[in-house]
Amino acid sequence: MDIFLQQLINGLTLGSIYALVALGYTMVYGILGLINFAHGEVVMIGALSSLTVIRLLADSGLPGPVVVLIGLLAAALVCMALGFTIERVAYRPLRNAPRLAPLITAIGVSIVLQQLAMLTWGRSYHSVPPLLPAATHEVLGATFTEVQVIIVAVAAITMAGLMMLVNRTKLGRAMRATAENPAIAGLMGVDANRIIGLTFVIGSALAALAGVLVSANYGIAHYHMGFILGLKAFTAAVLGGIGNLAGAMVGGILLGVIEALGAGYIGDLTGGVLGSHYQDVFAFFVLIVVLIFRPSGLMGEKLAERA
Amino acid sequence: MAALLDVLNLEVRYGGIAAVKGISFAVEQGEMVCLIGANGAGKTTTLKALARMLPSKGEMRYRGDRLDRLPGHAPISRGLALVPEGRGVFSRLTVAENLAMGAYHRPRHESGEVAADLDRIHELLPRLKERRSQLAGTLSGGEQQMLAIGRALMGRPQLLLLDEPSMGLAPLMVQKVFEVVRAVAAQGVTILLVEQNAKLALEVCSRGYVMESGDITLADKADVLAADPRVRAAYLGE
Ligand SMILES: Nc1ncnc2c1ncn2[C@@H]1O[C@H](COP(=O)(O)OP(=O)(O)OP(=O)(O)O)[C@@H](O)[C@H]1O
Ligand SMILES: [Mg+2]
Numbered sequence: 347m348d349i350f351l352q353q354l355i356n357g358l359t360l361g362s363i364y365a366l367v368a369l370g371y372t373m374v375y376g377i378l379g380l381i382n383f384a385h386g387e388v389v390m391i392g393a394l395s396s397l398t399v400i401r402l403l404a405d406s407g408l409p410g411p412v413v414v415l416i417g418l419l420a421a422a423l424v425c426m427a428l429g430f431t432i433e434r435v436a437y438r439p440l441r442n443a444p445r446l447a448p449l450i451t452a453i454g455v456s457i458v459l460q461q462l463a464m465l466t467w468g469r470s471y472h473s474v475p476p477l478l479p480a481a482t483h484e485v486l487g488a489t490f491t492e493v494q495v496i497i498v499a500v501a502a503i504t505m506a507g508l509m510m511l512v513n514r515t516k517l518g519r520a521m522r523a524t525a526e527n528p529a530i531a532g533l534m535g536v537d538a539n540r541i542i543g544l545t546f547v548i549g550s551a552l553a554a555l556a557g558v559l560v561s562a563n564y565g566i567a568h569y570h571m572g573f574i575l576g577l578k579a580f581t582a583a584v585l586g587g588i589g590n591l592a593g594a595m596v597g598g599i600l601l602g603v604i605e606a607l608g609a610g611y612i613g614d615l616t617g618g619v620l621g622s623h624y625q626d627v628f629a630f631f632v633l634i635v636v637l638i639f640r641p642s643g644l645m646g647e648k649l650a651e652r653a
Numbered sequence: 654m655a656a657l658l659d660v661l662n663l664e665v666r667y668g669g670i671a672a673v674k675g676i677s678f679a680v681e682q683g684e685m686v687c688l689i690g691a692n693g694a695g696k697t698t699t700l701k702a703l704a705r706m707l708p709s710k711g712e713m714r715y716r717g718d719r720l721d722r723l724p725g726h727a728p729i730s731r732g733l734a735l736v737p738e739g740r741g742v743f744s745r746l747t748v749a750e751n752l753a754m755g756a757y758h759r760p761r762h763e764s765g766e767v768a769a770d771l772d773r774i775h776e777l778l779p780r781l782k783e784r785r786s787q788l789a790g791t792l793s794g795g796e797q798q799m800l801a802i803g804r805a806l807m808g809r810p811q812l813l814l815l816d817e818p819s820m821g822l823a824p825l826m827v828q829k830v831f832e833v834v835r836a837v838a839a840q841g842v843t844i845l846l847v848e849q850n851a852k853l854a855l856e857v858c859s860r861g862y863v864m865e866s867g868d869i870t871l872a873d874k875a876d877v878l879a880a881d882p883r884v885r886a887a888y889l890g891e
Binding site: 519520531536 | 704705706724725726727728729730734735737741743744745746750753754755757758804808
């Protein structure tokens, strides 16, 4: 029982991060029908650029959380500029090209970003200074850290804010209208390019936040961390129903929990043959199962509507 | 004085095929003009070009602006609205949100007037008020047409382009739609109407143009067109 609760807590933490990243995939897909495979790398750049700032300020005497916050703001600015640029330079010229072209471009962008990160930050694993409150607490035999609480709370507040933006504001309405029918939204005076640019910028800000949170969670960051994280968040988005914001959140949390529980029990289930380092297997197992049995995801609408 | 809308040698191509082949026409301030013609004549294409949804060649002058030089999202802010063929309501937005989208281009300081316009539209189309929190995709065809018209009116257009507002509607609903169009015209909005239902279109409009495979072949007062044997044979089913 205690391992169940423990893994549930870990899964929730990880899942909130997946959800933040999954939102970036799903928002871009919703509006462009494009899987932005470079999104995971934006998370990585967010993690590493916040780390650079955090290291610079580590001895400044500022309180740890303030340093992390400044690191987050810097990372958000970097990622927002990056997301905006990626859309402008890589995807916009291909807006009317066959769908395969932007997909391949996304993979190309992803490789370029990873290589640039390697040149900037090197190949080594960077340890992230533990600046957030890390005390552990116990409930019913399971332990959780304050960092975990912060991660879940920040992710939840951010997602609530995003839902407000999308569902309750004029901008959000224009985003939804453009996602449904850009030509008609244009008739209403919506500049689709501006909305698409903003979608990338918002998704990238979420990615920066996810990057900071994930490196605080593991205490580690490196130039290829974005690949697997991106793939899992993409899985979460597909699980929830790609294009659907609530689906991305549910899919993210669910995937985190599935993964954590799977990792917790796989040893018992296989008589010790497979250990918890097989954690990554679950995400891809989930992806395959979803694609076979429910390709439109848990909350998705009819697929191929805009194919 | 120049007309409200002046179109000169408008040409629109889809790939290599010219769907509109250098047509010229004009619409005066306060007029109600119709554009009739068979399926595939190029009527929708003409309206889309005016609304800058399609690239085109030739001049489109509107209140001194060169429409053809504006970016795609600009016409509505100049007072030109299109109710597109097939209605084009945002099915995943509510009725109220669709109407709000119609006023998207209007600045914040006009919010009082926008609210007043919404009241007037609710009065004109009470069904929209009843259904305001319903998703537009779940409305009936006629209700969607009303919504599409209401949404266009929320932009406070001076020139309203209507593309087959009667399409797919039962006779009673067609009547209702045309009543609304007349009411809008009575408020001083200039209207360019595209219709399959040529009889009705020629009844409500003062002038008309007949389009045939990308060209304007006839242009005259509505009653003259309605009496023209060629029009009667081809479009009035006589
Ligand atoms: N997206 C497109 N690509 C290629 N050809 C098109 C496209 N849209 C329209 N056309 C062609 O252009 C011509 C004019 O079409 P348009 O839709 O303007 O006709 P219309 O007069 O509105 O007809 P209807 O009364 O049936 O609506 C047709 O031959 C049509 O096949
Ligand atoms: Mg048409």
